[in-house]
Structure formats: C-alpha cells, structure tokens
Amino acid sequence: MSNTPAQAARRELMGFKGELIGPDDSGYEEARTVYNAMADKSPALVARCTDADDVARVIRFAREHRLPLAVRGGGHHGAGLGTCDGGVVADLSPLKSVEVDPVARTVRVGGGCVWGEVDRATHEHGLATPSGIISTTGVGGLTLGGGLGHLTRRYGLSIDNLLAADVVLADGSLVRASADEDTDLHWAIRGGGGNFGVVTSFLFRLHELSTVVAGPTFWPAEQGAEVLAAYRDFLPRAPREVNGFFMYGTVPPAPPFPEELHLHKVAGVVWCHTTDDPDAAARAMAPLLDALPEPALHAVAPMPHPALQSLFDGLYPPGDQWYWRADFVDEIPDEAVALHAKFGVDVPTMQSTMHLYPIDGAAHDHASTDTAWSYRGARWACVYAGVDPDPANADLIKRWTVDYFDALHPYTAGGAYVNMMMDEGQDRVRASYRDNYTRLAQVKAAYDPENVFRLNQNIEPE
Incomplete structure (x- = not known):
C-alpha cells in the first residue's frame, strides 16, 4: 500500500487545524501554483497553516520525514523559493489577521497577508508603513528580504519599521524577536x-x-540616456519627501x-x-523636469496611498513567466548610462522592464551593521525583469535579462537585493551580505x- 507524504501527514499531524493537500486531491493544482509560472514545481504536500501551532507541526513533520521544507507567504518570490519538488510547502495564506492600533501607531500583521490588505486597513486611520510597489506581494517575503518601495526615502525600508516578529523555529518552538527579546534573531530577520x-x-x-x-x-x-543622466544627478539631492524610481518599459494598451x-x-x-500638496510636489520635481525635454506623459496627481500601491497590479497578474536579475548601485557613470540606453530600448516584451529603486534618504540613517x-x-537597487505570459517566450526574456545584467554588473556594488535574485549560488548570497554574512552564519547556527x-537565499550555518 502506498504511503505518500500527504497520507502520512493526515495520520500523524494530530491537532492540525488547517488543510493538507497532496497530488491526488482536487485542489492540488491551485495549491501548488505560485506567482511566477516559471517556477512550475510539484510538492508532495501543501499544508495550509492556520496558526503558529500548525506551522510547528509541519516543520516537525518535514524534519522527521527528511523532506525539503519551503515556506510560502504571498508566493511572489522571483526564484520560486516558496515551493519545491517532492517536499513540503508550509503555506501561510490563511494567516490573514491585520490589527491596527492607531494610538500606538502600529499594525500587527499575519504572516500570510499581502500588502494590499495591510494598506487598506492602515489607510482607514490615515496611516501607512513602507512596503513595495505591487499590492499582491506577500508581507513576509518582502519584509524579511528588506522591503523596498515608494516610501523608502521618507520612512526607510520595511525592516526599519519592523518592531517585533513572532517566529516558529526549526525545533518547533515559538519566540518573539524584538529589540528586547531574541535580539540576535531580530537583527538577522531584518x-x-x-x-x-x-x-x-x-x-x-x-x-x-x-x-x-x-x-x-x-x-x-530613445531619450532614455538623457533622462537617466539627469535623474542620477537629481534624485540623491532631492528632499526625502520625493521618491521616484527610474524605469524602462512599454506603455500598456489600457487606461x-x-x-x-x-x-x-x-x-x-x-x-x-509623500504629501497631499500638488504644488509642493511640482516644486520638488521641477529640477528634473526643467532639465529635460517635454515628456510624452506627465500623469502625476494626488491619490490615496493604497491606489499608488496597487497601480501595477493589473499589469503584473499572477501566472506570468518571470526571470530576474538584480544589483546594488552606488554610482551611474556615463558608460553605464549608455549601456542602459542600449538594453532599455530593446525590452523584449510588453511587461519586461528595468527599475532603479532609490535606497537613500531614511534608509541611510542606519549603519551597515544595524540590520542584516x-x-x-548604496543609492539604488537595480532590477532587470523579463516578464511575459507566454511560456514560449521564456528563453527570450531570460536572455535579455541575463545579457542586460552581465553588461551592467561591472558598474555595480557587487551584491543584490535578495528579494530580486534567482537561485544564483552561494557567492552571490555572500556578496549580498558582505561583512554581515559571518554574523548571519553564527545566528543561523544558533537557531537552525x-x-x-x-529553500531560500541560503545562509549556511557556521
């Protein structure tokens, strides 16, 4: 008689309150699917966890059966590291609580939430916390890797606003990581x-x-080189209220x-x-706009913060093919500007793009050793993203992304924002943490x- 991991889990996970889904179950195809269709993997078990106890049971089950364990929050990871072949997926999507304390100005967020759910809840109180640029992104994945977005220059990274976290460890125990409890862990998860x-x-x-x-x-x-040259000089001098990321792309055929x-x-x-004053915003943007030819489109207007956060949701629905590369950038010399212009005019598909996200301003208020x-x-995080719904174009978007990255990498700082990396090996992981890697490996050895x-951008235990 067969004894699959799903069958074993149903027998052994006494008290599990969530849903256990195996390849023979009717909901398996939906349960195994992640945001990036290029990450087409077949786990032996998807365990939808309802609380920390469920998570602990799943961790112990995976360990006892020597099965790979993937952890999925929003499922957005570019390299598909929220899933695996033949292993166990701890799916946190049922953990959807959002509790706003408007007096303390805090929000407690379940590990399965996506940012749109948080933005809507905090917006009701005229409050917000830094997140990304697509509201369907998972809170957990984005935060643990750093958290870049529209509010970075004004309020820092998501990790700079993370006060505490409830963490289920490899042995199944639950701890609170904060500035006062499990402080090494609090440092490492940021x-x-x-x-x-x-x-x-x-x-x-x-x-x-x-x-x-x-x-x-x-x-x-075709004017991209001129725009990027002006932008690289303007943005670092702009007040913190101004965030603007540079991009190459294609205008979607839609309102x-x-x-x-x-x-x-x-x-x-x-x-x-980050104000509601159009005149103040216009004055802040003027040094860049006045230095350039008249744009083909200037669609800047007051809008609710959640509307901005969801601006790209329609352009990037789940189920597309994605291939990423990324780098941190200190300076953008003229040679790099010219290379960006070369690749930027040749974006291979309508959804493919390059973004330069600012990471100065409030993000620079912290020392390199304050968090992981x-x-x-660095002044920018650069990401090259080949995107298309058609699997037949997978090689095309991958080739453009890799060629773009290879051409610009010599002009970068060496490491990358781990949320925007594929599975690129230990050297890239080490380069992305630099001198902090040694301490991270020590914390890893203590906790795991x-x-x-x-199944992540892995830090090996010392």
Missing part, C-alpha cells in the same frame, strides 16, 4: 530572509500618511494611458511625493543548525 524560522506575525511602526502625489512621467525610450502611447517603449520616473541588510551606502530553512 534582511536575512527566511533563513531563521517562519514568521507568523509581524509588528510594524506606522506613519501619518493618507494621500500622496504620485504617478508616472514618460519620455520616448489610464492615452491610446497614442499604447505599446510605445518609454523611459520614465514613477513618482511618490548591509548595503546602507541543521539548515532546515534552506
């Missing part, structure tokens, strides 16, 4: 990814923020974009000015000496 345990609850600091002045400014892609721009390749800046994220002196949590 940028060290899911290497140390499963976070079932996050506590974030909130800031007064309701309306922002935001939106894109686009120029023809709110005018038809005459549909499917045109563009270079541009996606703005977020070590690139506090057997490397149970290894």
Whole structure:
C-alpha cells in the first residue's frame, strides 16, 4: 500500500487545524501554483497553516520525514523559493489577521497577508508603513528580504519599521524577536530572509500618511540616456519627501494611458511625493523636469496611498513567466548610462522592464551593521525583469535579462537585493551580505543548525 507524504501527514499531524493537500486531491493544482509560472514545481504536500501551532507541526513533520521544507507567504518570490519538488510547502495564506492600533501607531500583521490588505486597513486611520510597489506581494517575503518601495526615502525600508516578529523555529518552538527579546534573531530577520524560522506575525511602526502625489512621467525610450543622466544627478539631492524610481518599459494598451502611447517603449520616473500638496510636489520635481525635454506623459496627481500601491497590479497578474536579475548601485557613470540606453530600448516584451529603486534618504540613517541588510551606502537597487505570459517566450526574456545584467554588473556594488535574485549560488548570497554574512552564519547556527530553512537565499550555518 502506498504511503505518500500527504497520507502520512493526515495520520500523524494530530491537532492540525488547517488543510493538507497532496497530488491526488482536487485542489492540488491551485495549491501548488505560485506567482511566477516559471517556477512550475510539484510538492508532495501543501499544508495550509492556520496558526503558529500548525506551522510547528509541519516543520516537525518535514524534519522527521527528511523532506525539503519551503515556506510560502504571498508566493511572489522571483526564484520560486516558496515551493519545491517532492517536499513540503508550509503555506501561510490563511494567516490573514491585520490589527491596527492607531494610538500606538502600529499594525500587527499575519504572516500570510499581502500588502494590499495591510494598506487598506492602515489607510482607514490615515496611516501607512513602507512596503513595495505591487499590492499582491506577500508581507513576509518582502519584509524579511528588506522591503523596498515608494516610501523608502521618507520612512526607510520595511525592516526599519519592523518592531517585533513572532517566529516558529526549526525545533518547533515559538519566540518573539524584538529589540528586547531574541535580539540576535531580530537583527538577522531584518534582511536575512527566511533563513531563521517562519514568521507568523509581524509588528510594524506606522506613519501619518493618507494621500500622496504620485504617478508616472514618460519620455520616448530613445531619450532614455538623457533622462537617466539627469535623474542620477537629481534624485540623491532631492528632499526625502520625493521618491521616484527610474524605469524602462512599454506603455500598456489600457487606461489610464492615452491610446497614442499604447505599446510605445518609454523611459520614465514613477513618482511618490509623500504629501497631499500638488504644488509642493511640482516644486520638488521641477529640477528634473526643467532639465529635460517635454515628456510624452506627465500623469502625476494626488491619490490615496493604497491606489499608488496597487497601480501595477493589473499589469503584473499572477501566472506570468518571470526571470530576474538584480544589483546594488552606488554610482551611474556615463558608460553605464549608455549601456542602459542600449538594453532599455530593446525590452523584449510588453511587461519586461528595468527599475532603479532609490535606497537613500531614511534608509541611510542606519549603519551597515544595524540590520542584516548591509548595503546602507548604496543609492539604488537595480532590477532587470523579463516578464511575459507566454511560456514560449521564456528563453527570450531570460536572455535579455541575463545579457542586460552581465553588461551592467561591472558598474555595480557587487551584491543584490535578495528579494530580486534567482537561485544564483552561494557567492552571490555572500556578496549580498558582505561583512554581515559571518554574523548571519553564527545566528543561523544558533537557531537552525541543521539548515532546515534552506529553500531560500541560503545562509549556511557556521
């Protein structure tokens, strides 16, 4: 008689309150699917956990049966590290609680939440915390890797606003990591990814923020070198209220974009000015806009913060093919500007893009050793993303991404934002943590000496 992991789990996981799904179950195809369709894997068991006790049971089950263990929050990871072949997936999606304390200005968030759920809840109180740029992104994955987004220059990374976390460790125990409890763990999870345990609850600091002045400014892609050269000089000198990431891409054939721009390749800046004052935003953006030719589109206007956070959701639905590369960037010399122009005008598909996310301003208020994220002196995180719904284009988008990365990598700081890396090996992981890697390996040895949590940008225990 067969004895699959799913069958064994149903017998052995006494008291498990969630759902156990194996390959023979009707919901398996939906349960195994992650955001990036290029990560097409077949776990032996998907365990949808309802609380920390469920998570602990699943961890122990995977260990006892010597099965690989993947942890999935929002399922957005570019390399598909929230799933695996033949192993166990601890699916946190049922952990959906969002509790806002408007007096303390904090929000407690379940490990299965996506950022749109948090943004809507905090917005009701005129509050927000830094997150990413797509509201369907999982809170856990984005936060543990650092947390870059529209609010970085004003309020720092997500990890700079993470006050505490409830973590299930490799031995199944539950601890609270904060500035006062399990302080080494608190340091490590702020940028060290899911290497140390499963976070079932996050506590974030909130800031007064309701309306922002935001939106894109686009120029023809052929003017990209001129735009990027002006942007690299403007942005670091701009006040912290101004966040704007540079991008190459294609105008989607849909509202709110005018038809005459549909499917045109563009270079541009996606703005977020963290006030509700259009005049103040216009003054802050003026040094860049005045230095450049008139844009093809300047669609900047006041909008609720959650509206900005979901601006790209329609362009990037789940189920597309994704291939990423990334690097941290200190400076952008003219040679790099020219190379960006070469690749930027040749984005291979409508959804493929390059973004330069600012990581200065408030993110620079912390030293490189304050958290696991070590690139506090970098000015940008650069990501190259080949994206398309058609699997037949997988090689095309991968080739463009890798060629772009290879050409620009000599002009970068060496490491990368781990949330935007594929499975690229230990050298890249070490380069992304630099001098912090040694301490991370020590914390890993203390909290996960057997490397149970290894399906990630892995930090090997010392």
